Amino acid sequence: MLSVPVSLRRYLKVAKGPKLFFIILALILVFNWLFFGSVILGPFGLGSTPASVKSFRHLLNPAYLNVLQNTAGFQGRATIPVKGREIIPNVNDAGTLKQLTLDILFGMQVQGTESGDDKRYFYTPDFFEDIETPEGEKTNDIQKIVSDFKSLGRKVFAGSNSPKVVLVVGLDFEKYEIDYLQKVLPNRQEYAAKYGYGLYARWVQEFTPRLQSYGNFGSNWWRVILLREAMSAFPDAEFFWYLDEKCLILRDDINLQRYLLEPGVLGQAMLRDHPIVLPESAVRTYRSVDPQDISIILTQDSYGLSTDTMIVKNDLYGKAFLEYWGDRLYRGYENFADNEIKALAHILQWHPYLLGRTAIVPSRMINSLHTDEKAKKDASRSYQKGDFVVNLRSCRLRTGCDALAVSYLNDVVK
């Protein structure tokens, strides 16, 4: 203020209007300088800073921006909507499918190896979309059965009211006699219908090429793949209960949700501080876990973890668990290739976040083992009258299972 020339000071002293103007101007300049860093340009001076400071939009290619995906299951986006709560194959086709053999159902390449010829199966294009039959040609029964087999994996639930719980089962037409399969599927259907649950059943053979590509053919690795497929077929369901085909539900009066899934009940049932690998392991289930947080429910048999029955929640943890477990690097790992249970035990022992979402429940809640009359019974695992589920693990394949199933199914509590 003092440096203002004397003449100007005199002028200002006399003239009142310009003085006010100069004061306001000076204030504006100071304001601009402090706020915008540019005395004269003020807010407009911001335009002089490069645009890249505010956004990197000039680097983006709008063609790929906001491209969102919702890819369907493994067999592609040509899905077949199903209104009902059951996505199941026709069990009566089992005999025909068995006669047709995999050679007809899939594409096939024969590779010569040291131990003889090796058949490599692959999915043909008609697995991924409907291929129209030439006009005038009538499809016969066999063709119908084949096309049903190929399109089963594309069926997704599209009803208005999604079930909360979905029962999942894989049917093997080579391992079990048709009579037995004709009892397992109705067993699930009756139970699911009673409580409005969904039912998702697939032929185990459908997964053959996927198993072959990582050396899992003949193993039970398809269970992991099947569960993930089920989640994609019922996207709005909450729980997926995989119950193996050799298990039967014997108590239709027990509602799974009230029996096990409600947090209050699960909190009582889950085994805390319990070894993952039997008989004893350093890694144990956590002592204080909120049952609300549980996304994976497993049981154990006398050897350790069992995959005959698993309940997986349809959330981030459930999906990540199945995708990580079924990853090709796990399936292809020499220690795990023939046995998915080894991989499961490995995951739970190395990854505390997944272990924290896992509950192990007493076997007899959902996985009571059938024991031969001569064999010694184990009170904590062997089936006793009144149990929810029986696991006919020891039945003789192809001959004995059906007879055993009949004896149990007579006693089903409706």
Added chain:
Amino acid sequence: MSDTRDGSEKDVPETLESPYGFGYSNTFKPRKQGFKIGDLFKASFYRNKKGSNSRYNFRLISLIVVVVTLISVISVIPSFFRLKQSKVVIILAANEGGGVQRWKTPQEWSVERSSIANKREYAERHGYILTIKDVSLKRRYSHEWREGWEKADILKQTMRQFPDAEWFWWLDLYTFIMEPEVDLEQYLLNHVENKTYRTIEHFNPLGIDAQIPYTDTMNSPVDLVLAQDCGGFNLGSFFLRRSEWSELLLDLWWDPALYDQKHMEWEHKEQDCLEMMYSQMPWVRNRVGFVPLRAINSFPPGACSDQRDDPRYFYNEKERDFLVNMAGCNYGDRSCWDEYEYYRKLQKKHREKKWFWW
């Protein structure tokens, strides 16, 4: 004399309850009269008595007072907007190698100092939290060939350390922020879903499948923002949001069964593993958002030198890219120090230029 005064200072506190009465210190001298605002006005009134231009003086004083208050108040205002806890934490990985395999040269020390100063200035300017993490070679990581996975452990630990922060920005040491004015929230983090590519189709040097089953990006937020260079994913500069997903990712990132099979192939360790998880697992894919490399991680001409004509990788002075990452400046005939000094001077030049704009 002075001895006794020092001694008495300890015994007799200089308070109002002094035994020597109000206004007197222990030195028996009258206390100096402090400045009082009233004096200013008194002075002007005295002038008034003399009949000189007192009104002018009064106005002058009050104008000075007003301007000074205005300046002090205005300069404080911006900090009011930052009173809320910062949502962004910058993690700077320093002390790479830690001088274990060879001595750290003075130039390396110098680069490290400039890098830290650069980030510190940036963080202070925007009110972000800067945390510097030591990534020197450690025995527990060399044991299972898992040096790269220290990154996941540091991220986990930092998330615990700053429980209120939302975004965590990992920066390698040899990065330099060229435009300190960039406000990360405005630039990238607000509406991050609209600013990132949700598929790999835009740029795919690794040939990853563009579509895999079970992907659903429709209803997923973006929790990991990263860029790709000529060789695939680049983890020299990336953003991770705190969420269930990111905690799970950090947990599943390292797995002995995967690493047992791949440790010979995975040259870039955790980077290759993330690429594998992205290419195979839809749950990972759902929450990854890509940005162009130059948005968060421009290269100097030395990096990606096989494709030196591709403008997508390299720092563009005209467009004023945000950050330069001198990745791999330790290798070949490149010099970290020379490159670092070049960009440091360039940034200084850019900032000086601005002052001439008024």
